[in-house]
Amino acid sequence: MIPPFETFYATHRGEVFRYLSSRLGAERAEDAFQETFLRALRAYERLEHGDHLRAWVLTIASRIAIDDVRRRKPQSELPEDIWHEDARPAFEELAPLTDGLPAKERAAVVLRYGYGLGYDEIGGALGSTEAAARQAASAGVRRIRKERA
Numbered sequence: 001m002i003p004p005f006e007t008f009y010a011t012h013r014g015e016v017f018r019y020l021s022s023r024l025g026a027e028r029a030e031d032a033f034q035e036t037f038l039r040a041l042r043a044y045e046r047l048e049h050g051d052h053l054r055a056w057v058l059t060i061a062s063r064i065a066i067d068d069v070r071r072r073k074p075q076s077e078l079p080e081d082i083w084h085e086d087a088r089p090a091f092e093e094l095a096p097l098t099d100g101l102p103a104k105e106r107a108a109v110v111l112r113y114g115y116g117l118g119y120d121e122i123g124g125a126l127g128s129t130e131a132a133a134r135q136a137a138s139a140g141v142r143r144i145r146k147e148r149a
Contacts, residue, residue, distance in 0.1 A: 001050050002044075002049065003050060005041060005044050008044070008053055009037060012053070012054060013033075015054070015058070016036055016058065016061050019061055020032045020036070020061055020064075020065060023065040023069075028068060032061065032064045032065060032068055033061075035064050036060050036061045039060050039064070040056075040057055094109065094113065094114050097109075098140065100143075100147065101143055104136050105136050105137070105140030106140060107125070108126065108136035108137040108140055109137055109140035111125060111137075112133075119131075119133045119134045120133075122136075122137065
């Protein structure tokens with residue numbers, strides 16, 4: 001069963017905004033947030049079921065964030081507002097989940113899901129191939145799921 005859009009919005013707005021803020025910064029997150037829920041509203045009536053609505057809206061948000069990053073031209077200097085005082089590095093946020101993983105899997109998971117790097121970039125950082133990076137991240141996520149089950 002699909003809840004009314006207002007209920008869906010109220011349930012997921014906080015998490016979507018936090019996700020977009022972490023990826024784009026507070027200022028650009030506001031526009032991306034509105035675009036996310038506008039796209040969701042347009043597609044909402046075509047949904048066949050109400051399963052996985054959180055994943056669905058976060059997928060929309062992540063695609064909007066990726067599009068935003070791709071549209072921006074590289075800057076010679078980082079913007080001053082990129083970090084805020086309570087921000088923790090991704091490796092610290094993921095530490096409770098990844099501490100028990102082998103080093104290569106931990107690095108692949110943190111680089112992929114904490115920093116949003118592509119598998120080709122992860123492979124380069126780990127001194128391996130894109131396929132090996134994909135495998136390491138996948139194996140790490142499987143271990144995390146198994147431990148949490």
